[in-house]
Amino acid sequence: MRILKYLFLLLFLFLIGMSVFVSTQKGDYDVTRSKVIKNPRITVFNYINDYRNWETFCSWIKNDSSYQFTYPELSMGQGASCSWTSDSSDGNLKTILVKQNESISQKMVSNEETSEMFWTFKDTIGGTKVTWRSKGKLDFKSKVAAFFHGGISSVVGDTYEKSLENLNKTLDYEINTYSIKVNGIVNRPGGFYLKQFLHCKEKDVDRNIKILVSRMEHFFDKNKLNSTGKPFIIYHKYDRANDDIGFSVCMPVRDSINIMPGSDIESGKTASYTSLKTTLIGDYSHTQTAWKKALAYISKNHLERNKSGQIIEVYAVGRNDVKNPSKWVTEIYIPVYPKEDAKLVVDKPIDSLVVATPPTETVAPKK
Structure with missing residues (x-):
């Protein structure tokens, strides 16, 4: 019985220590991933610029069938937006600034957490180099979840890498097959x-x-x-x-x-x-x-x-x-x-x- 009390005490102290440790960690994150997409820059840019296409390549959407998207009158270009609901999150995306065929700046709100996303497109050997960057700040709950999954850089980075790979496969087949x-x-x-x-x-x-x-x-x-x-x-x-x-x-x-x-x-x-x-x-x-x-x-x-x-x-x-x-x-x-x-x-x-x-x-x- 005494041993069991000690175990509970140790577990309690561990949880307190972990909470203190996690709460003192920086909540700010800045994650960047890049990939060469085997298609012309204008094709890649136009595809990403339209939110109606995101369901075909974003890994977190493709792996969760509960996502339901709503698209307004404008779903592409500056001022475009979309929103969603799912079992794991509710949120919306909005395009803040567009430089045609060069870059896209967006704002995302997911489960009341706000982040900024930036896309850049550059011609390179073999296609288009696409760079996807995300900046934001985590609340305590999100920091705990990220802690148990290798950190926010690992979680977001892996998601972006899988999504960019999906994008490459999607464009290679879906756009070029006719x-x-x-x-x-x-x-x-x-x-x-x-x-x-x-x-x-x-x-x-x-x-x-x-x-x-x-x-x-x-x-x-x-x-x-x-x-x-x-x-x-x-x-x-x-x-x-x-x-x-x-x-x-x-x-x-x-x-x-x-x-x-x-x-x-x-x-x-x-x-x-x-x-x-x-x-x-x-x-x-x-x-x-x-x-x-x-x-x-x-x-x-x-x-x-x-x-x-x-x-x-x-x-x-x-x-x-x-x-x-x-x-x-x-x-x-x-x-x-x-x-x-x-x-x-x-x-x-x-x-x-x-x-x-x-x-x-x-x-x-x-x-």
């Missing part, structure tokens, strides 16, 4: 839609489309509007010589909708028209490759483009449907005049469309 199929001549039905128009430079097209699609979806949710299909893009102007691209991000609706004057949202309607349909399965960054393949098909088969029509891209399967970019589906419609002996097919969803002449190109990362 297929292109020229489906053939179809009759694309017309209909009503709401749109938001924008002019920008060619290098900013992909980024601005993502931003405007999110805004349009937010507009529909806020105003309790129902869309009758997937988002699509109408290209009004593609002037490479003057680097001037004009396009509208659209959402289809059943009937015409009156919009209040002064809004940047407008209503519109397309008529049915004959077009060459081409399907891209993969990340949006390969749309220009799909365009080139479609235009080559038009030339090879002596089709005549209908210049009065506009090229349309439909996001049949997008990032709200599946997180993996390699599984996204974009349908591209280029207006053409039908040949007299051509048999038109009314356009249908991709999984039910059967047409002739289906040359397909598939590209995957080299091992």
Whole structure:
């Protein structure tokens, strides 16, 4: 009995000593990890700059299925944010400052602990050197947890290393794996839609489309509007010589909708028209490759483009449907005049469309 009392006393003294030791340790931390990602800097930067992509590479998210994310209208660029809940933490992230293709500064709050995160991107042999730095201060509970796991530098450092490795694998496969199929001549039905128009430079097209699609979806949710299909893009102007691209991000609706004057949202309607349909399965960054393949098909088969029509891209399967970019589906419609002996097919969803002449190109990362 006396021995048991001594053991309890020793345990009590140990806990007091450990508490005193831990409480006197510095709560400040500054952890940095780097890795060369085998992709161009613009690709890596754009991927990390969008919070909707973080679920595909952050190790603490991939290892915990209880994470539930909420994304506002703006999920990429300066001012972007996201929030989450899980069995282990609640928190949010916000982008404070962005230098395009160079650096990102963020603020994170997790379980009421605030930290700063910094990303830098530099060209190097074999790809892009990504450096991920985190600064913050731990409360007593977090210092105790870190103490039993080798220290905060070890805990955060290991997490960042695993996440950067996931990022490298994700980009290598998900971004660089795609297929292109020229489906053939179809009759694309017309209909009503709401749109938001924008002019920008060619290098900013992909980024601005993502931003405007999110805004349009937010507009529909806020105003309790129902869309009758997937988002699509109408290209009004593609002037490479003057680097001037004009396009509208659209959402289809059943009937015409009156919009209040002064809004940047407008209503519109397309008529049915004959077009060459081409399907891209993969990340949006390969749309220009799909365009080139479609235009080559038009030339090879002596089709005549209908210049009065506009090229349309439909996001049949997008990032709200599946997180993996390699599984996204974009349908591209280029207006053409039908040949007299051509048999038109009314356009249908991709999984039910059967047409002739289906040359397909598939590209995957080299091992």
